[in-house]
Amino acid sequence: MNKPKKHSGKSTNTAKKPRTSRHGGQSPAQPKLYTVKEPGELLPFLLSTLSNMGRNSVKSLLSRGQVSVNDKAVTVHNFPLEPGHIVAIHRERAVAEAPLLGMAILHEDDDIIVIKKESGLLSIASARPEEHEVTAYRQLMTHVRRTNPHARIFVVHRLDRDTSGVMMFAKSERIQQALQNSWQDAVKERSYIALVDGKVQKPAGTVTSWLKESRTLKMYSGRYPNDGQLAVTHYKVLQSNSAFSLLEVHLETGRKNQIRVHMEDIGHPVSGDKKYGSRTKVIGRLGLHAKVLSFEHPTTGELLRFDTGVPKQFLRPFHTQ
Known part of the structure; x- marks a missing residue:
């Protein structure tokens, strides 16, 4: 019989012996604990420590979430270990993914x-x-x-x-x-919900401009046609009062900060967007939410559609008046 490989000295097995119940049955197995002695990466440490297991078996322990470091499940092979870290092996149950x-x-x-x-x-x-x-x-x-x-x-x-x-x-x-x-052809629907300052008078509209970026990395609409990237935004008013409007926004193009610039252009900046002219922060965050993304799957061609709804806080300004 082959002798087990001699341990490298990088860890100390501090696992306790299984306890037995008063009725003589064995209690659920406790995790095996190892104390890290030298800095290194998790997978090499496990391969050295669990020398009686094959490489694939050790990797399976990781992928199933059965390894934790300092009581936190870890699945990354090159996770950095430091002296004093406690590595636990949970043989009978998988640790939930972080x-x-x-x-x-x-x-x-x-x-x-x-x-x-x-x-x-x-x-x-x-x-x-x-x-x-x-x-x-x-x-x-x-x-x-x-x-x-x-x-x-x-x-x-x-x-x-x-x-x-x-x-x-x-x-x-x-x-x-x-x-x-194939983004323009593959994406069939891309819509946002925007909470903007003020009452938008037109029930629906389209904003078209050519976007440029300033030296301070702020996007803005150029003064002349074809001076920048063409950006087209369609909007429809869902709700409004004297202070705010809730819009459904569809992008015909997908430029950086496109909605934020275009809302400022029509005099109704996105709520909470100080960079683009808003003076309100009624919901404590930027009032912009990517609600729907629908596209053809790049391999199967299947049409997929994901709708994340309207965040509840976006409706708050219309329930308080």
Whole structure:
């Protein structure tokens, strides 16, 4: 019989012996605990520590959420370990996946992930990201790597940090390119709900302009035709009073800050949007929500439609008067 491999000394098994009940039966198995002695990454640590298990078996423990570090489930293979960390192996039950912060998955298949993002969550890292900055992209990368350590996701389109609603990511560069190259044809409906300042007089309308970006990174409508990127926004009034209007907005084009610029152009900036002229913050956030995204699936051709509804706080200004 082969002798077990000698341990490298990087951890100490502090697991307790199984306890027995008063009736002689064994209580549920306690997790096996290991104390990290040297800095390193999680997967190599597990392979060294669990030397009686094969590589694929160890990776399965990770993908099933049966490994935790300091009582938090971890599935990322290269998770950094530091001396003093406690690694636990839960053999009989899977640890629940760490909850997604500021987002929820609406749909996932082999090619795409569709999510509902809350206001305040970055879609991807900012130009000067803070360490461990929470983003939808980073969380989804961790999510897909639960089952495949080499999996990746790719950005298809973005939502501003303070805009909530539905957005989509691709699971391969091929799908990303296919969606972006056919975006105008593939997307059948893309609508927003906008809470804007003031009473919009026209029940419906269209705003067309050519958008440019200033040196301060603020978008604005150019003074002359063809001077910038063509942007077309259609809107319809759903509710209004003397102070606010609730609009359904459809994008014919998808330019950066398009709705925010166009609402300022017609004299009704999005509520809470100080950058583009709003002087109100009645709901405590930007009054912009990506309600509907409907598109043809890039592989199957199936028409998918996701409707995230109207946030309740957007209706608040119309219930208080």
